[in-house]
Amino acid sequence: GHDVKIFSLGGQATLEEEGTEKESLGIINRAIDLGVNYIDTAAMYGGGVSQKYIGQVMKSRRKAVFLATKTHNRTYDGSMRLLEESLKSLQTSQIDLWQLHNVRTQDDLDRIFAKEGAIKALEQAREEKTVRYIGITGHYDPLILKKAITQYQFDNILMALNAADKHNQSFIEHLLPTAVEKKMGIVGMKVPARGRLFREGGIRSMEQAMRYVLTLPVSTIIVGIDDLKQLEENVRIARDFRPMSADEMKKTEELTKPYYAEASWFKVSW
Numbered sequence: 447g448h449d450v451k452i453f454s455l456g457g458q459a460t461l462e463e464e465g466t467e468k469e470s471l472g473i474i475n476r477a478i479d480l481g482v483n484y485i486d487t488a489a490m491y492g493g494g495v496s497q498k499y500i501g502q503v504m505k506s507r508r509k510a511v512f513l514a515t516k517t518h519n520r521t522y523d524g525s526m527r528l529l530e531e532s533l534k535s536l537q538t539s540q541i542d543l544w545q546l547h548n549v550r551t552q553d554d555l556d557r558i559f560a561k562e563g564a565i566k567a568l569e570q571a572r573e574e575k576t577v578r579y580i581g582i583t584g585h586y587d588p589l590i591l592k593k594a595i596t597q598y599q600f601d602n603i604l605m606a607l608n609a610a611d612k613h614n615q616s617f618i619e620h621l622l623p624t625a626v627e628k629k630m631g632i633v634g635m636k637v638p639a640r641g642r643l644f645r646e647g648g649i650r651s652m653e654q655a656m657r658y659v660l661t662l663p664v665s666t667i668i669v670g671i672d673d674l675k676q677l678e679e680n681v682r683i684a685r686d687f688r689p690m691s692a693d694e695m696k697k698t699e700e701l702t703k704p705y706y707a708e709a710s711w712f713k714v715s716w
Contacts, residue, residue: 448512448542450484450666453656453684455677456635457487457496459670464492470499473671478503478510480681486604486633486668487536488516488547489528497535505537513538514602516547516583517564520557525567529576543602543631544568545581550714555594565598585636587714588621595624602631604668608639609649609658610702610709618662626663634659634667639709648701652676653683658698661689 455461455477461470474485487496497515504513515532517525532541546564549555558564571577581602584591588605595603603625605617612618625632638644638655649655659667671677690698702709 448484450512450631451481451684452660452664452666452687453482453680454484454486454633454666454668455482456668456670457485457491457500459672461487461499461670462492462496464495467499467502469673471502473674473677474500474503475507476674477671477677477681478507480677482681483510484512484514484633484666484668486514488518488545489532490516490518490547494531494535497532501535501537508538512542514543514545514581514604515541516545517567518547520554520564522562522564522566522570525564526570529567529571533576540575541577543579543581544571544577545583545602545604547583548586549582549584549591549594550586551590552593555590559598579631581631583635585617585712588615588617588619591617592621592624595621595628595630599628600630602633604633604635606636606710606712607634607659607662607664607667608636608643608709609655609698610639610643610706612699613703613706614710615713615715622662632664634662634664635669636710636712637667637669639711640670642711643702643709645705648705649698652679654698656680656683657687657690658695660684660687661695 517528519525568580579601583604585606643649
């Protein structure tokens with residue numbers, strides 16, 4: 447039900463670094479001023495730094511954004527402790543979306559869905575209305591995430607999507623269609639692959655990187671921001687966005703073929 451803008455703010459890069467409070471608060475406030483209405487963070491980012499910076503802004507601007515955070519703990523008790531920490535750091539009484547962070551393996555799933563696993567914490571928090579929606583995230587193995595969303599009805603998924611994806615363990619081919627079929631909220635990450643997507647003879651601009659992913663059936667994308675200049679550029683690209691044609695998509699994918707492994711270093715090797 448949230449009318450999310452297609453560009454959203456990720457809680458990494460400058461926002462997870464110690465000693466960047468002034469810069470981080472400037473980025474968060476400016477993003478909201480520009481119309482960004484979804485912010486994603488995690489208990490793990492910067493050892494809690496990201497949540498604390500975002501919380502300083504949420505103290506007075508909470509109603510302006512849909513707020514998402516994550517638990518990296520796989521147990522009920524551990525996740526509930528992280529939720530308490532997240533609520534305190536984010537200076538809010540309710541999180542819009544609470545997610546399982548970076549689910550990678552069958553062992554992760556087994557622990558999450560065990561009797562005292564993290565899924566029980568997500569369900570209880572939602573029942574108590576401390577959390578509105580629950581989700582799952584990952585950038586390692588699309589088949590593990592497909593299994594997770596097939597066996598359990600999550601509200602949202604955050605997955606790795608970029609122009610190099612189809613050359614290696616493709617999230618676009620193996621996971622995205624299932625998420626679309628289940629009518630989930632779909633958030634893309636790793637759009638510029640932390641800059642590794644850019645090179646001479648390949649993808650040269652953030653506009654190419656963003657247009658490719660935004661042409662896919664996603665709700666929004668999250669990007670970590672280094673400075674205000676990057677933020678302004680990304681918001682401009684989102685405002686001017688026009689979908690790529692099928693031919694443009696294919697040509698963009700081909701540009702990344704020579705260096706796809708470096709642009710998808712975060713994935714499993716099958």
